[in-house]
Amino acid sequence: MILLMFSITLPKLLLGVGLVAGLLTGAVALINKGQKNWVMSYLQNFTGFLFVFSGFVKAADPLGTAYKLVQYFTEFETTFEGTWMSSIAPIFPKLSEFSSTISVGFVTFEIVLGLMLIIGAKKKLTSWLFFILVVVFTFLTGFTYLTGYVPEGANFFNFGNWAEYNANNMKVTDCGCFGDFLKLEPKISFFKDVFLLFPAIYFLFTFKDMHQLFTQKTRDILIVASTILLLIYCISNFKWDIPDIDFRPFNIGKDVKTQRTAELDAMSNVQIKSWILEHNTDGRKLELPNAQYMKEFQSYKTEWKVVDNIQTEPTVKKTKLSDFEVMDLDGEDVTEEFLSEEGYTLMIVAHELKYDSEMATMVIQDTTYLTDTIMVFELETKEETQQIVRSISSVVPSDQRYVKYNWDIDYIDKYKNVIRPLADQALSNGVKVKAVMGGADEDIVRSFKNVTGLDIEFYKADDILLKTIVRSNPGVVLWNNGKIIYKWHYKKVPTFDTMASQFIR
Structure with missing residues (x-):
């Protein structure tokens, strides 16, 4: 590459x-x-x-x-x-x-x-x-x-x-x-x-x-x-x-953690140069330097409204790296934890999980219990105690509606034949493996784990971001301390031993 x-x-x-x-x-x-x-x-x-x-x-x-x-x-x-x-x-x-x-x-x-x-x-x-x-x-x-x-x-x-x-x-x-x-x-x-x-x-x-x-x-x-x-x-x-x-910002060798921090710091330090005001009656626009507006803003409150401001350019140009954000399945931002992870991490990227969903019905046994109170006489203590017992009163079959996920067989085979063997080998060698999916929630991930057999941590991110990181679905990205070491198309993923000998020091 x-x-x-x-x-x-x-x-x-x-x-x-x-x-x-x-x-x-x-x-x-x-x-x-x-x-x-x-x-x-x-x-x-x-x-x-x-x-x-x-x-x-x-x-x-x-x-x-x-x-x-x-x-x-x-x-x-x-x-x-x-x-x-x-x-x-x-x-x-x-x-x-x-x-x-x-x-x-x-x-x-x-x-x-x-x-x-x-x-x-x-x-x-x-x-x-x-x-x-x-x-x-x-x-x-x-x-x-x-x-x-x-x-x-x-x-x-x-x-x-x-x-x-x-x-x-x-x-x-x-x-x-x-x-x-x-x-x-x-x-x-x-x-x-x-x-x-x-x-x-x-x-x-x-x-x-x-x-x-x-x-x-x-x-x-x-x-x-x-x-x-x-x-x-x-x-x-x-x-x-x-x-x-x-040509993308998430190229091999990019220190995402350091560059992202620099971009965010630069954006937080921009200064407002001037304010754009609009007259409430005739719509006239007026641009005032920040210092002047801060000094005289009381005189503009009744007849003018702020519609925009002009800021200084950040010292570090903003790229897609600034938009890098990873969340857990509950929606909590874990970006800093992800980028600060020490050592090597394999990131399994899927910008779109391929499946169809439909409402289905399954039959469950709706059991009704009968609760009763009985008196129990203890021979040794000659004491009488009260106990509550339950017995089955009836079992009635009932229909329950649920979302059924029909997974694309070819897509699932990519995980079974390529991703899961790699993940298992990596985990057994002490390398962390995390999957980041686009548009995933707990129910989808639960079903996905069941059909693929993947026993790893799952996260979610914006699908456009994931498309930018690697042009493959699924794709594999090797990280080390917030830096991208290498990335692969699923058809070019090597065995873990080959990967370790070339990229893991």
């Missing part, structure tokens, strides 16, 4: 893409002497390489894109439900069921389209495909950005209810354009895609000026071969193993 741990911004990325595009354009000049429109050639290379790069960082983690698509589908369903277009709302839950397949196809298409731009394959078709894809991107990022103007409880299409922009109104907080490699604010993503519309439109009208590399047969072979290899690569990064390149 490759870990990339450096900071990058969109301007730096675009600068890098621009430099690579310049080098590619120079190479085209050497290869294709007949090319005359160098603006076209540069735009081909710039947009092509941008698509190849943005697609590749998503291909390394296709489940991340799948989860992002589910967020979009969920928001679209909610949005369309409250309009005259409600008939299409049920489509989106269906699409969510195929989010992984859509993600793989989408990412592969993006990379192959970028390659087609660079080599000039099928010029007219490529121009139209690029235009359509950029329009789709612009729609998605534009929708995400504009939801910032839609207050809680209002529908996107009720334009009269739109209010001042507030980032907290957005249900999808980033577009996922570059996966977890680079998080962009929706506004920035939207303007990026608007910018890409210009070369997209330019290609439609001047596609004949596009440069072409190699012969048509070679270009066709490259496209077909790339498509096949990319499909295999994408599938391998979630079906057969976890992503080989990890």
Whole structure:
């Protein structure tokens, strides 16, 4: 697994893409002497390489894109439900069921389209495909950005209810354009895609000026071969193993305890710079420095109300590590205890337990007892004592309703064949084993333990958090004193002896 741990911004990325595009354009000049429109050639290379790069960082983690698509589908369903277009709302839950397949196809298409731009394959078709894809991107990022103007409880299409922009109104907080490699604010993503519309439109009208590399047969072979290899690569990064390149904050070697503490401390130390006030009558906004407001707030109490404040940036940037929270089955926060656990701990992660539930009926014997009092005479003491005795009066069968859990057999087999043997070996060697589940409660866990035979401690956490930690269900994470040592897809879990020899010191 490759870990990339450096900071990058969109301007730096675009600068890098621009430099690579310049080098590619120079190479085209050497290869294709007949090319005359160098603006076209540069735009081909710039947009092509941008698509190849943005697609590749998503291909390394296709489940991340799948989860992002589910967020979009969920928001679209909610949005369309409250309009005259409600008939299409049920489509989106269906699409969510195929989010992984859509993600793989989408990412592969993006990379192959970028390659087609660079080599000039099928010029007219490529121009139209690029235009359509950029329009789709612009729609998605534009929708995400504009939801910032839609207050809680209002529908996107009720334009009269739109209010001042507030980032907290957005249900999808980033577009996922570059996966977890680079998080962009929706506004920035939207303007990026608007910018890409210009070369997209330019290609439609001047596609004949596009440069072409190699012969048509070679270009066709490259496209077909790339498509096949990319499909295999994408599938391998979630079906057969976890992503080989990890851009997420819970990467191997991350000291979660130390970093999380630093982030939380930094957030608790932010200072309020100014206050945003709104006039009760005409809705005028006023921004006052904190010191001035604290000194004069009495004079604003009757006519103004506080609607927001502006704070300093935390000294340590907030990441998903700040959201790491583990609870016991009673809902008590045990995060600190979990991260402060000394020694090695195996964490079994399941963001979703796979089962169906139904109400069932079982017959119980409802027994009625008859209580009576008798006098007992003791021969030795010649004393008489009173005793209460019970006898069965009647036994009547009765129906009792209960929740029956029907577990997915293939899913349970993963635990019986892979997880339980590992857990048993770890426990016998003094390594703690804890399971952290998404959406679990005591009844579900009790049933789950019965069918799997797992005799370990169970906890619960947010399913999105667990998806971020490891892209496998179930997945295995080895911790040591609050630090992630390694993690595995359930299909790649080694024996405990192999694990111990490589990672447990």
